[in-house]
Amino acid sequence: MNEPLVASIPLIGGQIASFVAGAILGSFYNVVIHRLPLGQSIVRPGSRCPSCGNALAAYDNIPLLSFLILGGKCRHCGSAISNRYPLVEAISAILALVLFRRYGLHPQLPIEFIFCSLLLIITMIDLDTMEIPNVLSIPGIALGFGFSFLTPRLSWSGSLLGIALGGGVFYLIAVLFYLVRRKEGLGGGDIKLLAMIGAFLGWKGVIFTILVSSVSGIIIAIPLMWRSGNGLGSALPFGPFLALGAVSYVFWGQLFFHWYFSTLLGM
Ligand SMILES: [Zn+2]
Structure with a gap:
């Protein structure tokens, strides 16, 4: 009876990995959504607060988590961060998870x-x-x-x-x-x-x-x-x-x- 359990470990690992990968890609999509219409590079510079222009440290740029930890506000100037950012990250993460569950690799x-x-x-x-x-x-x-x-x-x-x-x-x-x-x-x-x-x-x-x-x-x-x-x-x-x-x-x-x-x- 151990077989299903053994088989489910890589499955759970794959689900977590696909969710995390989806959230990270979603964070990149936010950059594209924001910068592409402005004709800016989507590679450089790193992410900045649109209000005060301060560069975001890596720990303030973790998909989904940073928004929750910072309470939706910029660490430097306290201005509200658009709900759009975690929304896009969440959609992308859930999408990756659902598709992984559906198709595997x-x-x-x-x-x-x-x-x-x-x-x-x-x-x-x-x-x-x-x-x-x-x-x-x-x-x-x-x-x-x-x-x-x-x-x-x-x-x-x-x-x-x-x-x-x-x-x-x-x-x-x-x-x-x-x-x-x-x-x-x-x-x-x-x-x-x-x-x-x-x-x-x-x-x-x-x-x-x-x-x-x-x-x-x-x-x-x-x-x-x-x-x-x-x-x-x-x-x-x-x-x-x-x-x-x-x-x-x-x-x-x-x-x-x-x-x-x-x-x-x-x-
Ligand atoms: Zn700011």
Whole structure:
């Protein structure tokens, strides 16, 4: 009866290691989210307090823990540290843990972790700046296509189809929107992001993402627009909704299509 216990020790070790690695990477994502839109280097200098500019000592820069130990305040000037930092670290840590539990050390683990990480970074930057940097989405398209050679989940032709559908459908919607409203509703950044999502998830992922992002976008946007009093003309970043749809597909998409085809279509 000792066997399960022995087997569970590396499993627990792996879970702790993946959580810690995810938190450390999340700390790096914070740097990217903060500096990329400003055109600053993401390597140097080390982290500084955005208020007083004092460099952070290594012990004040431990993912998740430092925020708790410092009570969410800078050690030097006492100004509040944004909740954003521990939030991104926690999401990244939980993501790594969940994917490790799901796949173990299968290539699907880094592939889905990198994909979800890109979506997390893009979401935060889009919320901050209303723009999705090409420097993330375009290499993301290439990366998704490249990864299709490493995993049985998606063939390279499936990935190409996803890129074409994601980029093409949204481009069409953007053109139609422009013809009707005479102004840009969907940014080129959204189109490239959906092409990236197609590269990683294939055509089913694109359709699922459009579905979830449209529905969640409407549910969340209408009360916001109503409250702001700007009507439907007010701009809302769409990237976070696309990211929400894509992450939902990563975790529940297969289940959804199984249910859809077997229950509704009787296949
Ligand atoms: Zn400070």
